[in-house]
Amino acid sequence: MRTHLTHHGLDALIDTCVISYEQGREKPDPQLFLKACADLGADPRATLMVGDNPVRDGAAAACGLRTYILPAEHRTGERGLADVLRLVT
Template sequence: MPRLACFDLDNTLIDRDRAFRDWVEWWVRREGLGPEAVDWLHEHDGGGYRPREELFASVKERFGLEADIATLVDAYDREYPVFASIDPAVVPGLASLRTAGWRVAVITNGGVAQQSIKLERTGIAAVVDYCCISEAVGVRKPDPRIFKIAAARTGATVADGWMVGDHPAYDIAGGIAAGLSTILIGNHHPAAATPDRVPTHHFASVLQAFPVILAS
């Protein structure tokens, strides 16, 4: 049975922080807000983990916006993903794994609308076997069931498989619990690193993960 290579999306395959920064600068200009709004949004974003309804409730109050919260969140879900970008070597790297016989899945916590736009716009969706979005399957990382769903949907086994991601709790601990070897990307969440979340490898870029998986 083919082996499974799983990848997180935000701040792993794509630069989520850059996309958010670019969206913030565009949105603040469009809304006619002052430069202090850029710093305020970065400060209150929570690295993308703060619930958007909560964030935009604070945005509405802080800047006196007329639109209701649901409208602001809906617009964000459509507009922010358009700013997603990837290193040009990511798509060929994912494709090389499939050529070598791996089944490749993206496993991401998030909403279907927003994450689907990112996956399609960057070309990632076209070169993986399955995009497992938590809202669609009803399970979130680090629950090991989400990795098993990805394995079942791709016809692969988690045995001798890999999980690559930027979050020590969601990606690394979740991958370990599912029986996968793990690769941590970057240092986005140092406070979440604990002794039970030690990855097999730790790299600065996802591009460094592709040859390691291919050689395993």
């Protein structure tokens, strides 16, 4: 993941990157979401997690994060990210 972010010049836009295999865990383990919040210094109750899988990403809601699940659509075109931007701006 980090290699791809760097390759596309996105690494400077990312404050932290929690990768499941580095943590010895995988979603829906809530500890992954809590680690990301801790690394960011963010209160989980004031954090928005955007995902696309209600089972794997829904665990974020179980540990207190506000959670927005994108519609299960083909991975091309508009998937609802404009809605996310309206939520945070």
